[in-house]
Amino acid sequence: MYSFNYARVKSVAEAAAALAKGEDVKLLAGGQSLIATMKLRLSKPSDLIDLGTVAELRGIKVEGGTVTIGAMMRHAEVAASAEVKKAIPALAALAGSIADRQIRNMGTIGGSVAHNDPSADYPAALVGLGATVQTNKRKIAADDFFKGMFETALQAGEIITAVSFPAPKRAAYMKFKNPASRYAIVGVFVAETAAGVRVAVTGAAPGVFRVPEMEKALAAKFAPESVANIKIPDKGLNSDIHAKADYRAHLVTVMAKRAVEAALRG
Amino acid sequence: MTVKVSMTVNGKAVSAEVEERTLLVNYIRENLRLTGTHVGCDTAQCGACTVHMDGRAIKSCNIVAMQAEGADILTIEGVAKPDGTLNTMQEAFREHHALQCGFCTPGMVLSAMDLVKNFPDPSEREIREQLDGNLCRCTGYHNIVKAIKAAAATMRG
Known part of the structure; x- marks a missing residue:
């Protein structure tokens, strides 16, 4: 590791000043x-x-059907939160599936979202649920936040303070994980929300993306067979030692189908 | 540059001037000379470096010592009673021969203690899933799982 200076801060304002x-x-x-x-x-x-x-x-707050999670909440805390489990069980389950227990005891939602690893789980939940990222300067819709591999809409000096998730009617996340790292080779988050059906895919491409064709089919009929025959093109998908692009494309359909099944099971 | 770090390790207040980039595991092993905490993969995958920070199992190779400033750290050296009596998890590992070479064992024991705290009555499947942050290159998982199940039963009383 290269050397660096270290400082602890007590407030977001102090952190912003240090960042500048x-x-x-x-x-x-x-x-x-x-x-x-x-x-x-x-x-x-x-x-x-x-x-x-x-x-x-x-902190975690539930107000009027919206779950707001402070940026420094650890994955294990979100997974164990009775409020999150009650309002959005799929979100608690997703947090409990990130990496391993020791990493979940340290890693935070704000850190994961700001890092935007293409195989991370949280981006699928944010886009799948139509969440809002709150920063010290503004609110950013999840659809506008993630900008591709390790890139986000965050500007210099901007700090994530919380993420707000509207509770869906039903939702589920299914991932095909790398057995060593537990990162998503492909993860699909499906949600039936007040604003319509959303399908968000992580791990498959350089960044999280939605599948409008699946969303349309599920809006007409929320059932596994609605997505079973929808194939996404493998052009532009990730291809590495873990899975080639065509296999990832195949997994998107399979994970979407399983996620719909899981959402219906509740 | 250096920075002063202070924490409690196995009930004892400790403090030192360290480089900012000092990992917690290196502080524990090299400054405190507590070499029961192992460095296996050094990439946060194998879990041999697992310690408890404020009661939660974490990987000490994946945080800098300063992140533990003011924290309460438990390493394998602090798990048994001062007179050497093993704690319930250690005793179950001994009883079920849950180790072969022993390299992963300190991390396994500390991870298992955290596991049972969160899953007081774990199924075999839950133990295997929740133990996925700890690797045993001897592949001695079978007896490790048995030991954890037995320790959980003892702790439930």
Whole structure:
């Protein structure tokens, strides 16, 4: 790991001030991707601003059918939250399927969303549920937030403070995971929401994406057979040692079908 | 540059000047000389470096020591009673011969303690799923699973 300066902050305002001091200043949430990247010398921040003690980034609130999760909430906390389990069981289950237990005890929703790993689970939940990312400056719809591999709509000095999820009528997430890393080779989040049916895919492409054809078919009839014969083109999909593009395309259909089945089971 | 880090390890207050980039596992092994916490893969996959931070199992190779500032850390050296009496999980590992070479064992025990806290009556399937952050290169999983199931039963009383 390259050397860096370390600072702890107590508030979002303090973090924003520290972030403004240089281009290579980075925020440290749980660090489960960032520290690993730094150990491989793929990332070289000049300063790390640790958000571990920022109380205002903690907490889970349920108000009027919306679940708001503070950016520094750990995956294990979201998975175990009685409120999340009650309002959006699919979201609690997704959080409980990220990586392994030790990583879930450190990793945070804000960190995962800001990192936007193409194989991460949370982006599928945000886009699948039509969530809103709240920052210290504005609110950003999930559809506008994720910009492809490791890229987001976040601007310099912008800090994620929370993510708000409208509770759907029903939803489920199914992933075909890499057995070693537990990352999604393909993960599909299906939700029947007040604003219509949403189908979001992670792991398959350089970034999370929706499948309008499946959404249309499920809006007409929310049943597994509605998506069973919808194939997505493999052009532009990820292709690596774990799965070729055509296999990933195939998995999108299979995982979508299973997600619909799971959503109907409730 | 260095920075002062302070925490409680196995009930004892400790403090040192370390480089900011010092990983928690290196602080534990090299500064505190508590070498029961192992470095296996050094990429947050194998779980040999598992310790408890404020009661939660974490991988100490994947955080910097400063992230544990002010925290309560438990390593394998702090699990048994001071007189050497093994705790319930350690005793179950001994009883069921849940180790072969022993390299993964400290991480397995600490991970298993956290597992049973969250799943007081785990099924074999739950144990296997929830233990996926710990790898045993001897593939001694069968007896590890048995030991955890037995320890959970003992803890339930």
